[in-house]
Amino acid sequence: MGLKDFFKNRQIKKAAKLQGQLIANGNGHDLKPEPSICDDQLCILWTKCLGCNELLYTSELKKNHSVCKHCGYHHRLSAQERIDLLTDYGSFLEIDENILPTDPLNFKDLKPYQDRLKDAEKTSGSKEAIVTGIGTINNQPIAIGAMEFQYIGGSMGSVVGEKIVRLIERAIEKRLPVILVSSSGGARMHEGILSLMQMAKTSSALKKLHEEKLLYVSLLTEPTFGGVTASFSMLGDIIMAEPKARIGFAGRRVIEETIRQKLPKDFQTAEYLLENGQIDLVMARESLKQSISDLIRLHSQNVKPKNEIRSFSRMPLFARV
Numbered sequence: 001m002g003l004k005d006f007f008k009n010r011q012i013k014k015a016a017k018l019q020g021q022l023i024a025n026g027n028g029h030d031l032k033p034e035p036s037i038c039d040d041q042l043c044i045l046w047t048k049c050l051g052c053n054e055l056l057y058t059s060e061l062k063k064n065h066s067v068c069k070h071c072g073y074h075h076r077l078s079a080q081e082r083i084d085l086l087t088d089y090g091s092f093l094e095i096d097e098n099i100l101p102t103d104p105l106n107f108k109d110l111k112p113y114q115d116r117l118k119d120a121e122k123t124s125g126s127k128e129a130i131v132t133g134i135g136t137i138n139n140q141p142i143a144i145g146a147m148e149f150q151y152i153g154g155s156m157g158s159v160v161g162e163k164i165v166r167l168i169e170r171a172i173e174k175r176l177p178v179i180l181v182s183s184s185g186g187a188r189m190h191e192g193i194l195s196l197m198q199m200a201k202t203s204s205a206l207k208k209l210h211e212e213k214l215l216y217v218s219l220l221t222e223p224t225f226g227g228v229t230a231s232f233s234m235l236g237d238i239i240m241a242e243p244k245a246r247i248g249f250a251g252r253r254v255i256e257e258t259i260r261q262k263l264p265k266d267f268q269t270a271e272y273l274l275e276n277g278q279i280d281l282v283m284a285r286e287s288l289k290q291s292i293s294d295l296i297r298l299h300s301q302n303v304k305p306k307n308e309i310r311s312f313s314r315m316p317l318f319a320r321v
């Protein structure tokens with residue numbers, strides 16, 4: 001018997017039992033059928049693990065930061081959940097939340113871009129594909145941005161680029177380290193060349209941050225692809241990733257068809273990139289906050305004032321955790 005059938009049967013039995021009691025009391029006509037558990041409610045109660053297919057209690061999964069207790073699979077987090085995970089409770093203050101997307105190309109594919117934006121806001125609860133702000137991590141002030149994959153696949157349009165640049169400028173002004181958490185399918189094609197221009201825009205802002213000798217930690221999460229990988233995601237002083245996160249530029253199938261070769265099974269995974277020297281760390285979610293906080297503390301102790309030789313660049317922290 002499947003899980004849904006189990007719940008439905010239990011509801012029917014309970015309703016029948018209640019009906020029997022009410023009839024016995026002589027007021028059976030007052031019986032109102034008990035509402036059955038619909039599919040949506042089942043989905044709220046249970047989550048199927050994408051790693052091992054085990055059915056997990058959603059509340060238990062959330063308590064474990066959406067990491068499966070059976071296989072360690074790291075499920076996606078929303079931007080807000082990510083910020084809650086990394087910042088101290090109550091310390092986060094969102095900035096630039098009122099920068100909203102427009103439709104400069106009057107773009108339409110299966111449906112108008114304007115409608116797509118409205119739907120994305122409804123499903124994700126976010127006004128754009130990134131949330132940025134200032135907060136603290138173990139009492140150290142930081143500028144942080146987390147991408148929202150539920151919002152059109154976390155795609156980078158003009159607003160995402162603008163919010164990242166403003167966050168970096170704020171960080172330079174206040175002398176704060178920057179943490180950016182990527183989860184994206186790439187540039188937002190609905191905005192055409194304007195979305196691709198965000199790659200150069202965010203990269204040049206990060207160059208200024210680098211010249212100011214401020215730390216930038218880039219955290220790559222499942223999935224990070226396209227123009228996001230090809231710009232700010234891979235420009236971190238420290239580049240970290242979550243276990244088994246898929247990271248790449250073009251998709252696996254496109255590459256295989258282009259080069260006409262079979263790619264390794266673990267191609268474009270965080271572990272593969274670590275082994276090939278493209279990222280610095282693969283870190284389990286439960287250790288992320290402490291590790292990033294340690295890196296910031298270490299950097300603040302070693303950083304020299306502007307115009308002196310930078311004593312801290314990439315650290316020898318090549319380890320799988």
Ligand SMILES: [Zn+2]
Nearest residue numbers: 049052068071
């Ligand atoms: Zn699992």
